[in-house]
Amino acid sequence: MRLVFLGTSSATPTPRRFLPSLALIRLGDMFLFDCGEGAQIRFRRANLKFSRLRWILISHMHGDHITGLMGLLMSLQMAERVEPLTIVGPVGLREYVQANRRFLRTEFAYDTDFIELSRDFESVYDGPEYLIEAGRLDHRLPTYGFALIEKDKPGRFDVEAAKELGVPSGPLFGVLQNGESVTLADGTVVRPEQVLGEHRPGRRVAYITDTRPCPMAVRLAQNADLLVHESTFGLDLAEEAKLKKHSTTVEAAEVARLAGAKRLVLTHFSPRYVDLEMLRREAAEHFPCVDVATDLKEFELEPVP
Numbered sequence: 436m437r438l439v440f441l442g443t444s445s446a447t448p449t450p451r452r453f454l455p456s457l458a459l460i461r462l463g464d465m466f467l468f469d470c471g472e473g474a475q476i477r478f479r480r481a482n483l484k485f486s487r488l489r490w491i492l493i494s495h496m497h498g499d500h501i502t503g504l505m506g507l508l509m510s511l512q513m514a515e516r517v518e519p520l521t522i523v524g525p526v527g528l529r530e531y532v533q534a535n536r537r538f539l540r541t542e543f544a545y546d547t548d549f550i551e552l553s554r555d556f557e558s559v560y561d562g563p564e565y566l567i568e569a570g571r572l573d574h575r576l577p578t579y580g581f582a583l584i585e586k587d588k589p590g591r592f593d594v595e596a597a598k599e600l601g602v603p604s605g606p607l608f609g610v611l612q613n614g615e616s617v618t619l620a621d622g623t624v625v626r627p628e629q630v631l632g633e634h635r636p637g638r639r640v641a642y643i644t645d646t647r648p649c650p651m652a653v654r655l656a657q658n659a660d661l662l663v664h665e666s667t668f669g670l671d672l673a674e675e676a677k678l679k680k681h682s683t684t685v686e687a688a689e690v691a692r693l694a695g696a697k698r699l700v701l702t703h704f705s706p707r708y709v710d711l712e713m714l715r716r717e718a719a720e721h722f723p724c725v726d727v728a729t730d731l732k733e734f735e736l737e738p739v740p
């Protein structure tokens with residue numbers, strides 16, 4: 436699993452930082468969290484493939500998180516996309532895209548499936564390999580955080596052990612791999628735990644941006660292998676963070692700590708900050724494993740062994 440930050444500024448772009456957008460690539464699928472202005476330019480710079488994009492998840496309808504969406508959707512049309520695309524976000528997102536399409540007199544040949552969020556917490560998708568959860572955060576307008584949660588994998592099948600126990604290769608292997616016992620011709624029962632290794636837990640990534648610290652942020656980030664959390668302000672502007680309903684470095688670190696996350700990556704920095712290392716240090720006083728995102732910076736999550 437690979438994360439590529441396409442934009443890491445809040446409110447307005449700077450010469451170094453574009454507006455918020457994060458691509459997550461997992462096997463064949465790509466997820467785009469937020470789509471600030473210029474996201475598609477960064478997308479090309481990062482050599483990402485439009486065709487792999489399957490999900491766009493928009494946290495909220497503040498301009499810095501959505502102004503890149505129409506341009507990206509139009510570029511997908513120009514790239515002759517045919518695969519459907521699922522767009523998730525707050526109520527109003529579908530109307531926003533449709534109104535833009537009307538004004539711009541543009542049609543998309545590919546299907547766009549909208550999932551609009553309105554509840555405090557919901558499971559957006561539950562598929563064979565992963566699920567996506569969304570939860571309402573605490574910002575100036577309806578805002579959602581997301582968690583991408585891989586499903587646990589069964590332990591590895593030990594062919595040698597199975598053969599030693601007398602299981603003939605063939606369909607019985609599959610039955611054991613599915614976690615069921617089998618009875619051999621001589622009446623011996625072989626249980627799955629005799630031939631399967633430890634089950635392998637899936638990974639969890641949480642994307643929490645534009646919020647005060649809140650219980651929902653902690654819930655979504657619970658035991659996350661990687662938590663991406665906004666840190667619009669440092670300690671020097673803690674009052675402003677309260678006023679504008681954002682988080683500080685230390686508050687982001689506190690969410691990571693309460694959630695038991697393994698790793699924290701800060702993003703969505705106010706344009707006022709040039710020295711991000713200072714922000715990283717503030718958070719690192721309260722949480723051991725902190726990085727700061729910069730545009731086009733990549734983070735890799737080890738595959739499940």
Ligand SMILES: [Zn+2]
Pocket residue numbers: 445446455497499500645703
């Ligand atoms: Zn923002």
Ligand SMILES: [Zn+2]
Pocket residue numbers: 495497574645
């Ligand atoms: Zn916002």
